Amino acid sequence: MCRREGIKLMLKGTRCEGAKCPMEKQSRNLPPGASRRFRRTKGTEYGKRLREKQKVKRYYGLFEKQFRRYFEKAQRSRQNTGEALLGFLERRLDNVVCKLGFALSRKSARIGIVHNHFTVNGQKVNKPGYLVKKGDRIGVHKRDRSRKMVKALLDADPGRPMQSWLKLDAGQLAGDVLGLPTRDDVQIPVEEQLVVEFCSR
Numbered sequence: 001m002c003r004r005e006g007i008k009l010m011l012k013g014t015r016c017e018g019a020k021c022p023m024e025k026q027s028r029n030l031p032p033g034a035s036r037r038f039r040r041t042k043g044t045e046y047g048k049r050l051r052e053k054q055k056v057k058r059y060y061g062l063f064e065k066q067f068r069r070y071f072e073k074a075q076r077s078r079q080n081t082g083e084a085l086l087g088f089l090e091r092r093l094d095n096v097v098c099k100l101g102f103a104l105s106r107k108s109a110r111i112g113i114v115h116n117h118f119t120v121n122g123q124k125v126n127k128p129g130y131l132v133k134k135g136d137r138i139g140v141h142k143r144d145r146s147r148k149m150v151k152a153l154l155d156a157d158p159g160r161p162m163q164s165w166l167k168l169d170a171g172q173l174a175g176d177v178l179g180l181p182t183r184d185d186v187q188i189p190v191e192e193q194l195v196v197e198f199c200s201r
Contacts, residue, residue: 049194052191056192056195060089060106061110071196082193082196088131092131093113094109094110094129096138096177097118100168100175102138102153103153112146117140117146118141134179134180135177137174138174138176139174163181164178165180165185
């Protein structure tokens with residue numbers, strides 16, 4: 001999927017940051033499929049918009065139906081539709097757990113949430129698509145297995161950079177949502193207007 005989109009989607013956690021990532025190998029850093037000489041080199045306007053939508057969908061690990069629901073919700077908001085869409089996706093619990101360093105990737109964060117390894121304001125939440133709010137506190141379940149797993153991840157990456165809308169309390173194995181994410185907090189390079197145009201057609 002990374003080769004198809006031409007960027008690192010960070011689907012494999014720390015492996016994507018090292019030399020083992022296929023995107024680092026020149027021989028693999030090409031779109032998948034048949035030989036390039038059999039492909040059209042000129043992209044269409046439809047194709048550009050489709051690629052932007054697929055890039056966002058794959059980065060956050062969503063199915064098409066889930067993505068459409070977020071888009072419809074963004075359309076109903078008073079904000080710019082593209083920025084509202086990215087804001088909703090950033091606020092997903094699996095994304096927040098990953099950004100706090102409690103999981104290696106969004107996929108492993110989703111598995112951990114479904115298995116009740118994490119809590120929100122002290123309550124168990126097993127829905128990866130739960131949208132966090134300002135003032136929420138994301139914690140780790142009191143089970144030894146859960147706490148050991150998260151502590152090992154935090155100890156392995158002590159200098160992890162944290163975004164301004166999140167605050168990590170490594171001692172308590174918890175994180176606080178200080179505010180709502182802005183457009184600048186979105187780390188994937190995407191032209192959200194093209195996504196809006198594709199989904200609005």
